[in-house]
Amino acid sequence: MGDGPPSIWEWIGRNWDTGRVDSISNLLTDHLTMSLVPIVLALVLALPLGLACVRWRWLYQPTSGFMNVVYALPSLPVFMLLISVTGLSQTTVIIPLTFYGMAVLIPAVVDGLNSVPDHVRQSAVAMGFTPLRRLLQVELPIAVPVVLAGMRVVAVSSISLVSVGALIGQGGLGGLFTRAYQNPFMPPVIVGIVLIVALALVADGLLVLAQRLLTPWVRARKGTAS
Amino acid sequence: MITFDSVTKRYPDGTVAVDHLSLEAPTGEITVFVGPSGCGKTTSLRMINRMIDASEGRILLDGEPVQNIDPPTLRRGIGYVIQQAGLFPHRKIVDNVATVPYLLGWDRKKARARAMELLERVGLDPAFAGRYPFQLSGGQQQRVGVARALAADPPVLLMDEPFSAVDPIVRTSLQDELLRLQSELNKTIVFVTHDIDEAIKLGDRVAVLRVGGKLAQLADPKTLLSEPADDFVREFLGHDRGIRRLQFVSTEGLRLRTDLTVTEDAGDSGDGAAEPWLLVVTGDGRPVGWRSGARPAGLEPYGTYVHGRDSMRAALDAALLSPSGCAVAVDGDGKVVGVATREALDAALAEAADG
Amino acid sequence: MITFDSVTKRYPDGTVAVDHLSLEAPTGEITVFVGPSGCGKTTSLRMINRMIDASEGRILLDGEPVQNIDPPTLRRGIGYVIQQAGLFPHRKIVDNVATVPYLLGWDRKKARARAMELLERVGLDPAFAGRYPFQLSGGQQQRVGVARALAADPPVLLMDEPFSAVDPIVRTSLQDELLRLQSELNKTIVFVTHDIDEAIKLGDRVAVLRVGGKLAQLADPKTLLSEPADDFVREFLGHDRGIRRLQFVSTEGLRLRTDLTVTEDAGDSGDGAAEPWLLVVTGDGRPVGWRSGARPAGLEPYGTYVHGRDSMRAALDAALLSPSGCAVAVDGDGKVVGVATREALDAALAEAADG
Amino acid sequence: MNWLTSFFAWLVEFFGNGDNWAGSGGIPARLLEHLEFSALALLLAVLIAVPLGLVIGHTGRGEVLVVISANLARALPTLGLLVMFVLLLGTASIWPVIIPLVLLSVPPILVNTYEGVKGVDPELRDAAYGMGLRGGQVLGRVLVPVALPLILLGCRLSAIQVVATTTVASYTGLGGLGRYVIDGFATKDYASVVGGSVLIVLFALVVQVLFALAQRVAVSPGVSQRSKVR
């Protein structure tokens, strides 16, 4: 034990994997859980809702209005209010993040489906596609880029928002911030910020990669425009 | 044959888009629907493949009412080509073309082979097969659209203003392409356009519709130009009706004079000195210009047409380009085959106006 | 007068958009720049009001090099009209039109009054003044664009494909409107288009540019059609050059015969029985049809043109519509003033072809 | 719906408590604080971001800045940033809290202002220059009014961000409505948590409504295309 505070690297070394729940690796896992679950849930819920909004146009106004309101709600009070229903658990963080995600993804799904040019839809009909087949083989694939763009926003903001959960004891890496505040010490803050930003960038990168793999017809647009 | 039997379409908002339309589009011919915007062309066309269902009346496909056929099945047997081509942006060209074969359950290999064959048929380089639609120009996309519609070899082809989004030059070549294809394939084609020139160029029969979805006239193009049924049709046909009608008059019957040419190098051959105008040609028979006894200074401009291939319209135009008043008839290689004098043209025109 | 004095524009990437262009756009005339896409029309135009600065050479405005004038000041004295009008979406129509007067510091009331006057002048209902641009159709927006350019009564007007975004019918009316306006205002107009028909219709002088920004030919439309400088220009002018040239030939000199008409009610007047064709007219002088001695059964179709107002092209077309080969000359009210026989037409055409 | 009844019970407990309405810790005072902090942060953000966005969008220079801030802004954890600044600068003034608030709310305005100006139809710029407007006039009389919906959207998104972050900032000692939530949580006073949360939520919604109204008033109907053709 040297005298004086440890360097950031020493601090990381000491806390990375202590096998205890407050080790950095453990917080990282928690953080991932609490951010990935909402991302996936939001997508799973937004797809059918978005489809419904496209199918029944009158649904879209109220839905998007509601989602706009949801999006405007600050996370902390929402976490706090949810405690009375779901307790001091990860669920309390996951539910609002899911809603924030949906607030972004439902319009993305709707925009994505609306981005299918009418003439493309018409020719699909004219060639004898049944409605389900048209949805699966024509409309959804064409909507993918717009939906993925929404996913990128959702992934990045979910990952950073989880840390606010630290204020109710469920913040993943956000726990490093509260700890560092109680015992004023910079390295945990830096590590927390860097890891969260890095996670966000990795998630973003993966989604960009997914976009490239899923939509070669968009990528090619930039590449070989002849 | 496609038969419209007193077909009416009333939209839910009360608009009557098509009003008791009865007509026939004969097998193996191109029937063009033409008319001003909103006259119900698209509606009529789409009732054939049941993209829209008629409110009253029946549409028969070779005698069978389309109402009795399940729409997807019906549509897979009818090619459909629209403006903007409607290509699937997320599929490669070859897969776009093979769409209907895939739907019909053909195996992948066979469907692709068919697609490749069709790409060639519509004049596209096989190298395009692996591209995505956005990598093609508008005209190329339109060709793919035609190939796609033909993929499953449907007997019927519906085309809704397919060429109206491309520029005039490409458009002309697409029209020529379509005529060439049709001469090979003999499909039953219903073609919608609001451009009367296109209608006249492509149609075996032209149906002029007026707003409200009523049939104003159904006739072959020449008849249409010479005998418009009423003022609406006359106005719709626009100016130059007389001149345009010449398009359907062949130059084959035009009497040519071959005694009005002199070869360049032959110097001042006094041969035809009695003629006021002589056509100077090169040694290998290409036109150089008109020489007039009255104006020895230089050569006057000339106009040419390809004899037998070009129409009387081209011959007249050629004549009007020259102060000699004569049109120079050339063959496919541009060599002079004779001269159509004003008298010869007059005679041919009189005959044309008469017929 | 606008003078291009060996003007060259080289873009930073090396593209030579305009290459040693020298020409004059005379005061009070419409000079049209025409040519294929990318030939440097827009670049040339924009060098006049210094939206782009020339790399070499000078542009003079009534003798004064534009380089010497502060660009905003220069531009306020030059009207500028572009495609899609470029109206300010956040301002009402009246304020859009009054933009330059406001800039010049006119008081609000005067500027608006001027704007209202101009709206009327370009044929727009004053009720449009309070609307926003999105509430107007493309053609109406284009009219506002013209009004806006005219607001401060600039002597010079630059127009860059102003009508190319509207449909053909509206386009024609906008062109007519421009010609009417010009006949009142006598501005110095430089007009850019890639449509040769538009160029021929509007231009007092037409400058054909080729890609690379070189001037291919500068001439009045008729000369252009009869004497294209080279193959490039000839090809660019397209087909029907001879027929289109007739547009510039007046029918005034056309010799008419008045002895070929019979009045309907007068029964079988044997008067001109020697003539193979007689024009039957109504009591008040309107044409009904041609009667031929050889075909007593009925009347044959006729074609008319307005004598003196319509061009020889219309007269020829009218003649071609009838088996008689004669064109019916009418006055502005549609009453027959005479008949142009084939011989008369031939004579007039020969004269036209000659020069 | 047991929790619903208790929810109302908490609300009654919180809002019914006279102590919660008076003094420096009372609802009016806290509300005012919250408003002050949010407004101050938003104002500073607007003052920084709008001109910057206008200039970048207009001149096309410095676009990297926009791209970076757009990407980084969402990824940065607000709590971490707050703690970092408090640790760096101490708590003697409110600036250690205001600075991250401003930092986080600049990007949405910057990005949207930039996009707004950038997205103006090039024909429109052309027309404006072609009529003899000078650079500043083009920006002020044409680009800004046309880009206004997006600029206001950016401000609205920033306001959402500011209100949320101001709440979180209570954790590091800032006043405002977040105090009820943070203090209530620390002292197991759930009525205060619920009451505070509801206040914040209402505050956020009112801010949204105000922005919607501002949009209506400030944006020309010609741009919003709100009015129908009569």
Next chain:
Amino acid sequence: GGSGGTGGNPLDTTSAAPTGSASGAGGKAVIGSFDFDESVLLASIYAQALEAKGVQVEEKPRIGSREVVYDQVKGGGLTVVPEYNGNLLAFVDQKDTSVTTDEVNTALKSKLPAELEVLDSSPAEDKDSLSVTKDTQTKQSLNTIEDLAKVSKDMIVGAPPEFKKRWEARFKDVYGLEFKEWKPTGPTTADALKDGSIQVGNIFTTDPKMTANDLVPLQDTKNIFAAQNVTPLLHKASVDDTIRTTLNGISAKLTTESLLEMMQKISVNKDEPATVAKEWLTSNGLG
């Protein structure tokens, strides 16, 4: 556990972790701690000492506030937690006014539910205090909280959020103390005192910043702040005598001074609590 109960305080009734029995889990002792460093340190001392005695141990640091932790001990999810007797008593019974260590412990033993047990209190205490800077002390000649009452109306007090609810009213009752304003300071109280944004701070006596910043605690002559001896709280059914004797052995040796010294290392040197714990155990012959 989606239970809000029937209008109960969700912050009091939630049990976030499964309430399994610790003894059921193969006799493993689960040592929990609150979410602040001193508690983590104490838990680490317990854990390492027990480990040295051959007890199987699992550490669950920073679980949360007392409410969460208490419930888990009660349910057996946690075996041992380092508690503070005064605060524990106040939690179990808010109205109890016991002050001295003995009073508090007696009261605790009678009021704790049957599942729970407290062991011997250590002399180590981490008391609340009202502190001022040396400067303020000399200027205003303050020694006791009573002295403060005369000048407090012009002073801003900095304190963690709990202060308002737990102490403000009692200070008024007992000392007649009223402050101009309360500022929520928490971990930054000492800094706030130093930079002058507050004049009085509610601060733990073991906070290393007390000495580092020359802060002086005012004497609590009327004993408002109850004893806060470090005292292990156990789930009765899960512990055996090895655990009891080991923990009592620790408590016997743990003093306020040694606690302060250890906290110094954690706060200033940023040493890890576990390391500091180990050092202490070794030097006291317990490791």
